[in-house]
Amino acid sequence: MVKETIRVYARVKPLGRQQQAGIYSVDDNEKSLSSLEIIVPRDLADGFVNNKRESYKFKFQKIFDQEAKQDVVFDSIAKPVAECVLAGYNGTIFAYGQTGSGKTFTITGGAERYSDRGIIPRTLSYIFDQLQKDSSKVYTTHVSYLEIYNECGYDLLDPRHEASGLEDLPKVTIMEDPDQNIHLKNLSLQQATNEEEALNLLFLGDTNRMIAETPMNQASTRSHCIFTIHISSKEPGSATVQHSKLHLVDLAGSERVAKTGVGGHLLTEAKYINLSLHYLEQVIIALAEKKRSHIPYRNSMMTSVLRDSLGGNCLTTMIATLSIDKRNIDESIATCRFAQRVALIKNEAVLNEEIDPRLVRLKKEIQELKDELALVTGKQRTSELSQEELLRLDELLETFLEDNDPDSTLDVGADMRKIKYCFIHVKVFLLNLDGSAAGTENKLKTFTVEKCQKKCNTVERYCKGVKQLNYILVNMLKKEKKKAQDALFQLNAASACSTVFEQSPSINLEESQSPSSCFSLKEAKDFSSSVHRLPFLSRKTGKMSLGCQEAFEVFKQDHADSITIEDNKQLLKQKFAEAKCLGEKLNEVRIKISEYILTSFYLLADEITAFRGYGKRFYYKAMFNRVKGLKIEIEHLQLLIKKVKMKLQKDFEVWCILSYFRTPPSSSTSIPLTGDSQADADILAFIKARQNILQKKGKSCQK
Numbered sequence: 140m141v142k143e144t145i146r147v148y149a150r151v152k153p154l155g156r157q158q159q160a161g162i163y164s165v166d167d168n169e170k171s172l173s174s175l176e177i178i179v180p181r182d183l184a185d186g187f188v189n190n191k192r193e194s195y196k197f198k199f200q201k202i203f204d205q206e207a208k209q210d211v212v213f214d215s216i217a218k219p220v221a222e223c224v225l226a227g228y229n230g231t232i233f234a235y236g237q238t239g240s241g242k243t244f245t246i247t248g249g250a251e252r253y254s255d256r257g258i259i260p261r262t263l264s265y266i267f268d269q270l271q272k273d274s275s276k277v278y279t280t281h282v283s284y285l286e287i288y289n290e291c292g293y294d295l296l297d298p299r300h301e302a303s304g305l306e307d308l309p310k311v312t313i314m315e316d317p318d319q320n321i322h323l324k325n326l327s328l329q330q331a332t333n334e335e336e337a338l339n340l341l342f343l344g345d346t347n348r349m350i351a352e353t354p355m356n357q358a359s360t361r362s363h364c365i366f367t368i369h370i371s372s373k374e375p376g377s378a379t380v381q382h383s384k385l386h387l388v389d390l391a392g393s394e395r396v397a398k399t400g401v402g403g404h405l406l407t408e409a410k411y412i413n414l415s416l417h418y419l420e421q422v423i424i425a426l427a428e429k430k431r432s433h434i435p436y437r438n439s440m441m442t443s444v445l446r447d448s449l450g451g452n453c454l455t456t457m458i459a460t461l462s463i464d465k466r467n468i469d470e471s472i473a474t475c476r477f478a479q480r481v482a483l484i485k486n487e488a489v490l491n492e493e494i495d496p497r498l499v500r501l502k503k504e505i506q507e508l509k510d511e512l513a514l515v516t517g518k519q520r521t522s523e524l525s526q527e528e529l530l531r532l533d534e535l536l537e538t539f540l541e542d543n544d545p546d547s548t549l550d551v552g553a554d555m556r557k558i559k560y561c562f563i564h565v566k567v568f569l570l571n572l573d574g575s576a577a578g579t580e581n582k583l584k585t586f587t588v589e590k591c592q593k594k595c596n597t598v599e600r601y602c603k604g605v606k607q608l609n610y611i612l613v614n615m616l617k618k619e620k621k622k623a624q625d626a627l628f629q630l631n632a633a634s635a636c637s638t639v640f641e642q643s644p645s646i647n648l649e650e651s652q653s654p655s656s657c658f659s660l661k662e663a664k665d666f667s668s669s670v671h672r673l674p675f676l677s678r679k680t681g682k683m684s685l686g687c688q689e690a691f692e693v694f695k696q697d698h699a700d701s702i703t704i705e706d707n708k709q710l711l712k713q714k715f716a717e718a719k720c721l722g723e724k725l726n727e728v729r730i731k732i733s734e735y736i737l738t739s740f741y742l743l744a745d746e747i748t749a750f751r752g753y754g755k756r757f758y759y760k761a762m763f764n765r766v767k768g769l770k771i772e773i774e775h776l777q778l779l780i781k782k783v784k785m786k787l788q789k790d791f792e793v794w795c796i797l798s799y800f801r802t803p804p805s806s807s808t809s810i811p812l813t814g815d816s817q818a819d820a821d822i823l824a825f826i827k828a829r830q831n832i833l834q835k836k837g838k839s840c841q842k
């Protein structure tokens with residue numbers, strides 16, 4: 140807990156050109172309090188016997204003279220408060236003084252120069268800077284902006300739109316809970332994750348502020364404004380959260396109504412303002428009197444909102460803004476008197492820590508669920524398993540791990556404690572696999588290893604089998620290919636010798652072969668076209684079987700057409716690259732043209748621009764046509780590649796037929812099946828087709 144009286148500072152506003160300075164002196168003391176002396180010369184008109192005081196002395200924590208810059212004010216006043224707020228304490232800084240004395244300039248800042256930024260933007264910047272540096276905690280920051288005008292509260296951060304008048308803003312009302320805590324109904328808390336977002340909210344609020352003119356100040360604020368920064372912080376893993384808030388208050392002008400010379404509607408306003416400041420004064424007087432038990436906070440909205448800041452859980456600072464103009468001397472003295480009373484108020488700031496409400500909620504939820512579970516199961520579940528339950532679990536685990544049946548299961552019921560226990564147990568067994576655990580664990584270890592080895596052996600055998608099959612198939616296809624090449628060679632030779640297929644449809648391809656194995660190229664081609672696409676070459680899915688694909692690849696490599704395909708592919712690549720390059724250029728030109736169109740829209744009279752635009756358009760059109768041409772060329776090439784590929788596949792089929800039919804039918808039985816059910820079915824269908832043809836052929840020969 141930090142016990143401290145409210146710190147009171149004074150800031151003297153620089154005098155305007157036509158202002159005449161009152162007599163005052165500052166005794167700035169670095170070590171203790173500084174003092175301000177205001178001299179009011181006795182008015183001779185009051186006569187020679189005049190007991191009026193001539194000198195007024197006031198003590199302040201520090202006095203900022205006319206030359207004091209905003210950064211100095213921030214460093215001395217706001218920075219220490221912001222540090223406390225970051226540490227989890229509540230803080231308040233409020234500016235009090237007559238209209239035009241520099242309250243808004245000190246709290247919010249001036250709009251002319253960046254260096255004129257006041258306490259709010261500088262504090263936001265400082266806080267977000269610190270939050271970024273501190274990675275030990277998770278911070279959440281919100282801001283709220285309240286305006287109190289004629290005893291009514293308004294939410295300046297209404298996100299829907301910028302209000303055209305105060306009436307358009309949501310009305311904020313005060314609610315008090317049984318513990319006498321104040322809650323502001325309708326005041327929105329806007330989250331700000333960084334400085335920029337927080338500043339945007341400040342600007343939104345400032346735009347919404349009610350500004351009216353008084354004879355004293357052309358743009359004076361006649362309402363109280365409270366900008367609040369709310370910070371929540373939590374260390375990861377910690378159960379406690381800290382909540383703190385910093386009120387930055389710009390009070391309305393404290394001058395007396397008679398002096399301002401206002402009337403009518405403005406007089407009503409002034410009365411309200413003065414009334415609320417009067418109540419503020421009453422609260423401060425009451426707080427300064429040690430014997431007073433009742434503090435009249437509830438008399439006005441402003442004192443209700445600032446209840447904690449005045450004599451409560453808060454580190455509070457007041458800035459008395461003074462206009463040391465000859466005409467404003469009385470007001471300045473009044474402000475200083477008020478400040479002296481405020482300086483007597485003692486506050487007790489405590490660290491605002493609480494158990495994370497989410498944690499409290501979760502704990503409650505867990506208890507409720509436990510109760511529900513106990514009701515359903517009829518058992519009260521504790522966090523630990525009983526000795527009996529543990530023994531039963533051990534038995535179940537042992538039976539499960541010793542069971543050779545791979546489909547055996549371990550059923551421990553829907554109890555997370557038991558499931559976790561089993562997992563841990565199994566993990567321990569696995570970790571001990573290489574250790575020398577004895578007894579059951581050892582048995583289980585051996586059992587697990589055996590089981591694993593068995594599995595490995597099966598997989599190994601399986602892989603071996605697949606490899607063997609692959610090897611057989613590839614060899615088979617290689618042999619077939621060689622035979623086909625021989626056959627083709629002989630065919631070529633035969634055709635060279637003018638042995639026309641048509642004349643002798645049953646030309647022997649190899650003299651040594653049996654007559655039934657003879658097959659002409661034409662027949663092979665006919666067969667190919669009649670079967671259309673052989674089942675093992677083209678599946679219903681349109682894909683070849685794996686072995687066939689492999690064979691096709693080997694076949695393709697040696698085929699003359701594959702060179703054509705490669706050439707075409709290269710050409711296609713080039714065309715694609717060219718088309719891409721042109722496409723990019725085209726886009727560039729398109730952007731330039733739209734820029735030109737936009738420019739010429741603004742400079743319609745400028746014919747040169749328009750002409751240039753046309754030139755670009757022409758260029759664009761030519762490029763467009765070129766790309767179009769390339770597209771057609773690419774499509775043509777793609778078609779060509781497709782055609783060559785189809786031709787290759789057809790040739791491959793013919794080659795397969797030829798090579799297969801060269802072998803005697805009896806040899807088909809020696810063909811090892813692949814093991815792949817679909818491929819085997821293809822092969823068998825192929826053999827059947829071949830036998831049918833041979834049968835037909837035999838019949839026609841007999842005829």
Ligand SMILES: Nc1ncnc2c1ncn2[C@@H]1O[C@H](COP(=O)(O)OP(=O)(O)OP(=O)(O)O)[C@@H](O)[C@H]1O
Binds near residue numbers: 243
């Ligand atoms: N320290 C200062 N340095 C330079 N200009 C200042 C200073 N203090 C105040 N001013 C200027 O004086 C004028 C009035 O100041 P400001 O609006 O802050 O007064 P105020 O006390 O907030 O008045 P109100 O009660 O009407 O809101 C503004 O133009 C402001 O820029």
